[in-house]
Amino acid sequence: MLLKHDIEFTLNGVKRQVSVDVTTNTLAMLRDVIGLTGTKYGCGEGECGACTIQVDGVSLNSCLMFAVDCDGRDVTTIEGLANDSKADALREAFVEHGAVQCGFCTPGMIMQADHLLHKHPHADADSVKRGIEGNLCRCTGYKKIVDAIVAVDGAVK
Amino acid sequence: MSVAEKKPRVIEPDSLIGKRIPKMDAPEKASGRTRYIHDINLSGQLYGRILRSARIHALIKSIDTSAARALPGVHVVITAADIPDQRPIGVARDHFPLKVGRVRSQRDEIAAVAAESEEIAEAALKLIRVVYEDLPVISDPEEAIKPGAALIHPEPHGADGTHLHLKQGTSIAHKGKPDNIAMTFDYVHGDVIQGEAESDVVIEDTFRLHYVTHCCMGVSGMIAEFDASGNLLMYSNTQVPFLHKREFAEYLNMDPARIRIIQPPIGGGFGSKLDIYPFEVICLYLARAAKRPVKMLFTREEEFLASPTRQPVLLTLRSGCKKDGTLTFRQVHTLHDNGAYTSWGATTPFVMMQTFSSLYRVPHCDYHTAAVYTNNPYAGSFRGYGNLQATFAIEQHMDMLAERIGMDSLAFRLKNAQDSGETTGQGMVFKSCGFKDCINTAAQRSDYTRKFKENEVNRSRPGNIRRGIGMASMLHVGGGAKIYPSDGCGTILKMDDFANVTLITGASEIGQGSETVLSQLVCEELGLPISAITVVNNDTAITPWDVGVHASRTTFIAGNSAIGAAKKAKTKILAVAAKKYECAESDLDLRGGFVIKASSGEVVVELSKLLRNLHFQDKAELVMTTFYYEPPSVHQDKGFKGDVSAAYAWGAQVVEVEVDTDTGRVRMTKVTGAHDVGRVLNRLGIEGQIEGGVVMGQGYALTEELLIENGVMKNPNFRDYKLVTAPEIPEMDISFIESMDGEGPQGAKGVGEAPAICVAAATANAICNATGVRMFELPFTPEKVYRALHGQTPKLYWKPWRADQ
Amino acid sequence: MTEPKHYFAPTSLDQAVECLKDGDVTILAGGTDLTPQSQSGKLRIKQTLMNIRRVPELTGITLEGDEIRIGALTTITEIMENALVKQHFPVLVEACDHFASDQIRNVATLGGNICNASPAGDTLIPLLVLDASVELASMPEATLYRHSMPLSTFFVGPGKTRRSLCELVTGVRIRVPGPNHIAHFHKLGTRPALDISTISIGIAGTLKEGILSNVRVAFGAVAPTPVRASQTEKALEGQRLDAVTIGKVAGIARDEVKPIDDVRATAWYRKEMIHNITKRMLSHVAQA
Numbered sequence A: 001m002l003l004k005h006d007i008e009f010t011l012n013g014v015k016r017q018v019s020v021d022v023t024t025n026t027l028a029m030l031r032d033v034i035g036l037t038g039t040k041y042g043c044g045e046g047e048c049g050a051c052t053i054q055v056d057g058v059s060l061n062s063c064l065m066f067a068v069d070c071d072g073r074d075v076t077t078i079e080g081l082a083n084d085s086k087a088d089a090l091r092e093a094f095v096e097h098g099a100v101q102c103g104f105c106t107p108g109m110i111m112q113a114d115h116l117l118h119k120h121p122h123a124d125a126d127s128v129k130r131g132i133e134g135n136l137c138r139c140t141g142y143k144k145i146v147d148a149i150v151a152v153d154g155a156v157k
Numbered sequence B: 001m002s003v004a005e006k007k008p009r010v011i012e013p014d015s016l017i018g019k020r021i022p023k024m025d026a027p028e029k030a031s032g033r034t035r036y037i038h039d040i041n042l043s044g045q046l047y048g049r050i051l052r053s054a055r056i057h058a059l060i061k062s063i064d065t066s067a068a069r070a071l072p073g074v075h076v077v078i079t080a081a082d083i084p085d086q087r088p089i090g091v092a093r094d095h096f097p098l099k100v101g102r103v104r105s106q107r108d109e110i111a112a113v114a115a116e117s118e119e120i121a122e123a124a125l126k127l128i129r130v131v132y133e134d135l136p137v138i139s140d141p142e143e144a145i146k147p148g149a150a151l152i153h154p155e156p157h158g159a160d161g162t163h164l165h166l167k168q169g170t171s172i173a174h175k176g177k178p179d180n181i182a183m184t185f186d187y188v189h190g191d192v193i194q195g196e197a198e199s200d201v202v203i204e205d206t207f208r209l210h211y212v213t214h215c216c217m218g219v220s221g222m223i224a225e226f227d228a229s230g231n232l233l234m235y236s237n238t239q240v241p242f243l244h245k246r247e248f249a250e251y252l253n254m255d256p257a258r259i260r261i262i263q264p265p266i267g268g269g270f271g272s273k274l275d276i277y278p279f280e281v282i283c284l285y286l287a288r289a290a291k292r293p294v295k296m297l298f299t300r301e302e303e304f305l306a307s308p309t310r311q312p313v314l315l316t317l318r319s320g321c322k323k324d325g326t327l328t329f330r331q332v333h334t335l336h337d338n339g340a341y342t343s344w345g346a347t348t349p350f351v352m353m354q355t356f357s358s359l360y361r362v363p364h365c366d367y368h369t370a371a372v373y374t375n376n377p378y379a380g381s382f383r384g385y386g387n388l389q390a391t392f393a394i395e396q397h398m399d400m401l402a403e404r405i406g407m408d409s410l411a412f413r414l415k416n417a418q419d420s421g422e423t424t425g426q427g428m429v430f431k432s433c434g435f436k437d438c439i440n441t442a443a444q445r446s447d448y449t450r451k452f453k454e455n456e457v458n459r460s461r462p463g464n465i466r467r468g469i470g471m472a473s474m475l476h477v478g479g480g481a482k483i484y485p486s487d488g489c490g491t492i493l494k495m496d497d498f499a500n501v502t503l504i505t506g507a508s509e510i511g512q513g514s515e516t517v518l519s520q521l522v523c524e525e526l527g528l529p530i531s532a533i534t535v536v537n538n539d540t541a542i543t544p545w546d547v548g549v550h551a552s553r554t555t556f557i558a559g560n561s562a563i564g565a566a567k568k569a570k571t572k573i574l575a576v577a578a579k580k581y582e583c584a585e586s587d588l589d590l591r592g593g594f595v596i597k598a599s600s601g602e603v604v605v606e607l608s609k610l611l612r613n614l615h616f617q618d619k620a621e622l623v624m625t626t627f628y629y630e631p632p633s634v635h636q637d638k639g640f641k642g643d644v645s646a647a648y649a650w651g652a653q654v655v656e657v658e659v660d661t662d663t664g665r666v667r668m669t670k671v672t673g674a675h676d677v678g679r680v681l682n683r684l685g686i687e688g689q690i691e692g693g694v695v696m697g698q699g700y701a702l703t704e705e706l707l708i709e710n711g712v713m714k715n716p717n718f719r720d721y722k723l724v725t726a727p728e729i730p731e732m733d734i735s736f737i738e739s740m741d742g743e744g745p746q747g748a749k750g751v752g753e754a755p756a757i758c759v760a761a762a763t764a765n766a767i768c769n770a771t772g773v774r775m776f777e778l779p780f781t782p783e784k785v786y787r788a789l790h791g792q793t794p795k796l797y798w799k800p801w802r803a804d805q
Numbered sequence C: 001m002t003e004p005k006h007y008f009a010p011t012s013l014d015q016a017v018e019c020l021k022d023g024d025v026t027i028l029a030g031g032t033d034l035t036p037q038s039q040s041g042k043l044r045i046k047q048t049l050m051n052i053r054r055v056p057e058l059t060g061i062t063l064e065g066d067e068i069r070i071g072a073l074t075t076i077t078e079i080m081e082n083a084l085v086k087q088h089f090p091v092l093v094e095a096c097d098h099f100a101s102d103q104i105r106n107v108a109t110l111g112g113n114i115c116n117a118s119p120a121g122d123t124l125i126p127l128l129v130l131d132a133s134v135e136l137a138s139m140p141e142a143t144l145y146r147h148s149m150p151l152s153t154f155f156v157g158p159g160k161t162r163r164s165l166c167e168l169v170t171g172v173r174i175r176v177p178g179p180n181h182i183a184h185f186h187k188l189g190t191r192p193a194l195d196i197s198t199i200s201i202g203i204a205g206t207l208k209e210g211i212l213s214n215v216r217v218a219f220g221a222v223a224p225t226p227v228r229a230s231q232t233e234k235a236l237e238g239q240r241l242d243a244v245t246i247g248k249v250a251g252i253a254r255d256e257v258k259p260i261d262d263v264r265a266t267a268w269y270r271k272e273m274i275h276n277i278t279k280r281m282l283s284h285v286a287q288a
């Protein structure tokens, strides 16, 4: 049978314990074991960014992370960010700038943008584009997404 | 303040039209709260997985599912043998969901499993043993069409007249094919021989268009459940719920009235959900057999392997013009790789021929096409529907002809461009037409003429970076397309005691933002803020009929339908108010949630109060209206002639590139677009549609290609199937030409498909402007361009195939 | 997929190498190669899955004498942002900038890139031209044993290295270059990053009065492993970088590589690009 391992970590500010298959990835754990479906599956191979979450303050592809490696760490998903007023400006910018169409890429995009803005609060359009190069969007052509992220700089102050 | 002194409240006129209105569902989506099919789970649900063919073309000698059935956690395993009432599906009813006797492509469905978990279902698939007998693989349509080529669909061949494979079910007889030709189209207006005789210049070239696919970020999936009485509930992302109800019913041999389709938010569509695919029918079989809800989701790899593609086309175009720049004729032959089965891709000639016959004035036009069966992936409908392919060829020939007669390519286009009021050889009537404005605007804003000349001169300068600029134009249906006897859409509208509106529309939202535009149109009519509306658009048990989301029709058709219902509600409200306040209806209007005096804007009564009065009186009444809109377009005749759409969308785009001659890499630096959209309803929404379409066109032109070798897909992943990423996008300058269509909702036309159409053609022209080298084959990957620059690309020539030869 | 029987997350180097003793262990670092490879069935996870992410001895970038040591667990992002690396090895920063995406750079480790031994591995080309060596640790008896070997001898095939099953890569060491050192990297792809190199080129050496010596040239994605280009190096050694030399060297480089056709490019195109980009890079060096 599948080898299970107990882990304990902080998920969106709340401590929790889970028993996971050792080979499960974090995306599958979040969606299928824990039931948080805001983080999306787009490829399972690190190529699309739909599954982006933040762990210990850095963004990463949850589909590439073994769930067991969450042990002892601080994990934030879009659900956590959605309840964080510090991210209000970012979410509002996405809405106001038309950065959301089908919305499937949006949670990953926002998680990545949030990380980017933490590191580079005044990122210009070119560095925003590089910053989200790991997030595919098939609907928007990215322009409005870039506009939204750049606009947050002004909105925060 | 005394009552007498109190000034009456005045509501200033305001309009929602043309504003930047954020999508209504965006806050939910930006919070990760939206539940797509992937996120919905029903209690008791099982997981379905499909076993696909390990061979490209083979006979199935035997299938052994016993080990899979024995695996703990497996509920059902099915093969064709378990479904005796299977019926052929698809646009030509030419395949079974579960393949019978023979596989014809890599994606072919052989067996399916429903199990307690995806892992168990996956493990069960690995236990199924299939014995095949290989058949010759045909992956080149030119081979497939040769006399004596092995047949992909050899049925019917039984002695009693029934065919060997497609015999289950039976009520729809599949005719079988003596050859590999799936579908042909022949269109003619004028006489090309005469046209050629009148020409001073004639050119002929072959173009090759490649395989690309939709790559919706949300993979395909569905959930099916039969209730205790045998009613079927489906969670599906189909674009065509009402027509598909009937089709599903036919495939399941059940009453369509017992099928209900709920459409959860979709993770991208772009035309991919226009047909019914085997996985959907298989999911229903599994749910029926398991008597449990079954959820089926693709992996990304499966999405690549088993989704439809854009149709690859080989196209030979012969065109001519006079020295003065008048186009004389156009003769087109195309060969479409249909893949192993027929889906909507085979019917893209409907749209291609419109571009050939009617984008410019051409007195003589011949268009012949054949879609042929091969063992490749099968082609479906994809945003632009054949128009990218047609435009690629035509717009390069426009530049080439202009060059041959020494005319400026912009003047040449303008000379032949359509105007409003014209009726084309194909019978299309252009009531509103901003085509010339589009061409002029795109050219001026990009400084096309100056740059074009400058780039030509700079070609001989030292250095490895060459700049180029190129233009292309397009025509696409913008007021629906009457491909079925009806192209209509129904609306139900109700208002509550608080002056909130519920709009119940047949038009599905597939990510394009129709929900917001429809809301704007209704609120504009009723003088309400956008926050006063709720849209219901995703449940066939509630919503009225609609033909489906395709042909860029939703804004136009559903928009007119919604306006119709809103107008009826307004008439009713004003009538009540007029009676109550003893004035003429025409003296009143609705604005800002109030009934006002039309002349001054003075408030007469709060709308919600009026509605409550209406409701809570002796003869209680509610404001509820319905409307069905059918556009004034006509079903085409047998020769494909007729005014098929109520309006037409126009556009011109100028693409600027930098070509690195050391590597062949093409960087798209800027796209200047001008689109005749009738009228801008939601500026934010339409900009997003155009930008997204341009970048999709960029991928088609430069980076995307499904590599198929002998029927095998070499790159079913985002690593090697390259979508455009953020750093690669060009600067975009988009203008809207507002031609105010007389029939359109508030003057608008549909443009969902328009923006992707020109990009590849304009890019080809830009590369030629930069380097002097013509590219006849997509996509313009570095290696392909490098080869062309170094004379390593043999001239492409395909001798037109003729049915009568 | 095969299932491991044990999961172990050591918190010290001793624990980690001890665990490796029986050899039937799959090492997990950032997981950006391991996850897709194990899920697609390309790689089988062994009896024990050992997650080395909590081993402190494997982290950090330090100056030790005239060498800089980069711990195996250092992520690509950490390398890019490190002051020592920026100062001494801008070529490595350049390569990291073209590596995958931000999300992957944040977790992908240098040790993982080395041990994955892809012919297109992006840090490997600059490390080769910087004469980096690989540090390995094992526990043959009861005590820790360390040794190192030049990176240029480490790779034996795609995904194959000289690391024995009982060894852990603990880091790389690079000598701080002397004055007049130059080093350049070019990755050819259609995107700025998130792209597997069609080819990549590293060139380094000492440039003094227009003459290049101690030349190191390495190519990626043209052979089963990243390779040093000995003939190209020889042709460049001690030469003045004029147009004739550059043209000749570029030709030698093209003839030296033996790439293959794949979905990304044909061998012919790869050879052409080795020629054109080598030429372009050398011209830039000459002009600078």
Ligand SMILES: Cc1cc2nc3c(=O)[nH]c(=O)nc-3n(C[C@H](O)[C@H](O)[C@H](O)COP(=O)(O)OP(=O)(O)OC[C@H]3O[C@@H](n4cnc5c(N)ncnc54)[C@H](O)[C@@H]3O)c2cc1C
Residues within 6 Å of the ligand: A045, A046, A047, C026, C027, C028, C029, C030, C031, C032, C033, C034, C035, C036, C052, C072, C098, C099, C100, C101, C104, C107, C108, C109, C110, C111, C112, C113, C114, C115, C116, C120, C121, C122, C123, C167, C168, C169, C170, C193, C194, C195, C196
């Ligand atoms: C979408 C995507 C894009 C990518 N783009 C690039 C790119 O542009 N350039 C590039 O070079 N690579 C790229 N990669 C590959 C990958 O990210 C790198 O190879 C990365 O450096 C691997 O590091 P890791 O820590 O994630 O390794 P892991 O996946 O944890 O391990 C990789 C291999 O090395 C072994 N290993 C790891 N650490 C050690 C150690 N200390 N000692 C012994 N063995 C060890 C593991 O057992 C495993 O076999 C990409 C990957 C993905 C998914």
Ligand code: FES
Residues within 6 Å of the ligand: A040, A041, A042, A043, A044, A045, A046, A047, A048, A049, A050, A051, A052, A061, A062, A063, A064
């Ligand atoms: S699902 Fe993780 S990157 Fe695509």
Ligand code: FES
Residues within 6 Å of the ligand: A099, A100, A101, A102, A103, A104, A105, A106, A136, A137, A138, A139, A140, B217, B267, B268, B511
């Ligand atoms: S909004 Fe649809 S993928 Fe980005």
